[in-house]
Amino acid sequence: MKLKTWGLKKSIWVFHVSSGACNNCDIEVLDCLTPKFDIERFGMVLVGSVRHADVLLCCGAITRQSAPRIKRLYEQAAKPCFVVAIGGCACSGGIFKGSYSIAGPYDKIIPVHAYIPGCPPKPEAIIAGVVKLLSTLK
Amino acid sequence: MEKLVLYIFYFVVFPGLIFTAVIGLLAAWVDRKVTARVQYRVGPPWYQNFADFFKLLGKETVMPEGAKGTGFLISPLIGLAGITLVSTIVWVINLNLAPSFVGDIIVVLYLLTLPSLAVILGASASRNPVAGVGASREMKLILGYELPFVLAMIVPILKSGGMLRFDSLLAYQISTRPFLYSISGVIAFIIVIICMQAKLTFVPFDIPEAETEIMAGAYIEYSGPALAIFKLTKAMMLFAVPVFIITVFWGGMHFNSLASAIHAILKYLIILVVVVLIKNTNPRLRIDQAIKLFWGRLTIWAIVAILFAMAGL
Numbered sequence: 543m544k545l546k547t548w549g550l551k552k553s554i555w556v557f558h559v560s561s562g563a564c565n566n567c568d569i570e571v572l573d574c575l576t577p578k579f580d581i582e583r584f585g586m587v588l589v590g591s592v593r594h595a596d597v598l599l600c601c602g603a604i605t606r607q608s609a610p611r612i613k614r615l616y617e618q619a620a621k622p623c624f625v626v627a628i629g630g631c632a633c634s635g636g637i638f639k640g641s642y643s644i645a646g647p648y649d650k651i652i653p654v655h656a657y658i659p660g661c662p663p664k665p666e667a668i669i670a671g672v673v674k675l676l677s678t679l680k
Numbered sequence: 681m682e683k684l685v686l687y688i689f690y691f692v693v694f695p696g697l698i699f700t701a702v703i704g705l706l707a708a709w710v711d712r713k714v715t716a717r718v719q720y721r722v723g724p725p726w727y728q729n730f731a732d733f734f735k736l737l738g739k740e741t742v743m744p745e746g747a748k749g750t751g752f753l754i755s756p757l758i759g760l761a762g763i764t765l766v767s768t769i770v771w772v773i774n775l776n777l778a779p780s781f782v783g784d785i786i787v788v789l790y791l792l793t794l795p796s797l798a799v800i801l802g803a804s805a806s807r808n809p810v811a812g813v814g815a816s817r818e819m820k821l822i823l824g825y826e827l828p829f830v831l832a833m834i835v836p837i838l839k840s841g842g843m844l845r846f847d848s849l850l851a852y853q854i855s856t857r858p859f860l861y862s863i864s865g866v867i868a869f870i871i872v873i874i875c876m877q878a879k880l881t882f883v884p885f886d887i888p889e890a891e892t893e894i895m896a897g898a899y900i901e902y903s904g905p906a907l908a909i910f911k912l913t914k915a916m917m918l919f920a921v922p923v924f925i926i927t928v929f930w931g932g933m934h935f936n937s938l939a940s941a942i943h944a945i946l947k948y949l950i951i952l953v954v955v956v957l958i959k960n961t962n963p964r965l966r967i968d969q970a971i972k973l974f975w976g977r978l979t980i981w982a983i984v985a986i987l988f989a990m991a992g993l
C-alpha cells in the first residue's frame with residue numbers, strides 16, 4: 543500500500559485535455575514540458591494515451607460539444623486518476639461564463655481534485671498546483 | 681530434483697527475472713538521464729523507473745470494450761517470459777554456472793522475437809484501430825530487421841568454423857580473440873547494433889509506438905499491471921540484448937578478477953551509451969524507409985561481411 547502511494551507521488555504521468563480553451567492555457571501546459579522547467583525531474587511525463595494517465599491537465603471551459611467526450615475520457619482513465627483544472631475557464635467558466643454554448647466548468651461534468659486559477663496560469667503555478675495535489679496523498 | 685530447484689532459482693532470481701529486472705530498470709534510468717543531459721535538462725532521479733513500475737502495479741487494469749481478454753492479458757507475460765529466458769541462458773553461459781548446460785544461438789534468436797510478437801498479439805487483441813496500426817508496423821519492422829540481424833549472426837558462426845553453441849563460441853573467442861577485432865566482425869557488429877535499435881523500438885525505429893503520431897501505438901489500451909509488465913520487458917531487453925551481443929561478438933563478460941569485471945561493465949556501458957546517443961540524434965524514420973534501409977543497404981553489408989568472413993578476414 544505504502545509502496546503504491548510512493549510510486550504514485552514520484553511518477554506522475556500527465557495527459558493533456560483541451561475542451562474549448564482559447565489555446566493560451568494549452569500553450570502554458572506545453573511550456574511546462576520544455577527543458578527550462580523540466581518536469582521529468584519530478585517524474586512527470588506527458589503520455590499520449592489516457593489509459594496511462596495519472597493526472598488529467600484540463601484547460602478551457604467545456605463546450606456543449608465536448609461535454610460528453612470529457613465524461614467519456616474520464617471514464618476511460620485507469621483509476622486512481624486525478625483531474626486538475628487549469629485556468630479561469632476550467633475553474634469557473636472565466637470569460638465564457640453564461641454563454642449559450644458552454645456546458646459548464648469542469649466540476650459540473652467530472653470530479654476535480656485541484657484548481658489552478660489564472661488567465662493563463664504561469665508554468666510555475668501549474669507545477670506548484672500539481673505538486674500540492676500530490677502532497678495531499680497519503 | 682536438486683537440479684530442478686537450481687534451474688528455477690536461475691530463472692526467477694539470479695541471473696533471471698529479478699536480477700535482470702533490477703539492472704534493466706537502472707539501465708533504463710541511464711537512458712533517460714543521458715537523454716536529459718543531451719537536451720540540457722536535469723533528468724529524473726535514479727529510482728524513477730522503480731517508482732513508475734510500482735505505481736503501475738497499483739493501478740487499475742481497464743479492459744477495453746470488445747477486447748479479447750485472455751490474449752490481451754496474457755501477451756505481456758509471454759514477452760516477459762521470453763526475455764527472462766534469454767537473459768538466463770546468456771548469463772548462465774557467461775558466468776559458467778552450469779557446465780553441462782549448452783545454450784544454442786538459434787534458440788536465443790527465436791526467443792528474442794517473443795517480446796515483439798507479444799506486443800503484436802496484445803495490440804491485436806485490444807480492438808483499437810490505433811493499436812492495430814502499431815501492430816502492423818511492428819510486424820513489418822520484425823520482417824525488416826530479422827534478415828540483416830540473422831545474416832550478421834552468421835559471421836561469428838562462420839569464423840568459428842560452424843559452431844552454434846554459446847559455450848563453444850565463447851571458448852573459441854577466449855582461446856583466440858573476440859570476433860569484433862576483424863574487418864568482417866566490425867561490419868557485422870555495426871549491423872547488429874542498428875538492428876538492436878529496432879529490436880528495442882528506439883528512435884529512429886520507434887515506428888510502432890510513435891508517441892506523437894499514433895499516441896502509444898500498440899500500448900494504447902494497456903493500463904495498470906499489464907502496462908507495467910510491458911515496460912519491464914522493454915527495460916530488461918535494454919540489458920539482455922546488449923549482453924547477448926557482447927557474448928557473441930566481444931568475448932563475453934567475465935568477473936573472475938576486478939580488472940575483468942570493470943572491463944565487462946565498461947563493454948556494456950559503451951554499447952548502452954551508443955544506443956542512447958543514436959536514439960537522441962536521429963529523427964524517426966517512416967516504416968517504408970526503415971524496411972528499405974534493412975532490406976537494402978544493411979543486408980548488402982551483411983552479405984559483404986559474410987564474404988569477408990569466408991575469406992578469413
Ligand code: SF4
Binds near residue numbers: 567630637662
Ligand atoms: S483561462 Fe484564459 S488563457 Fe486559459 S483558456 Fe480561458 S481565456 Fe484562455
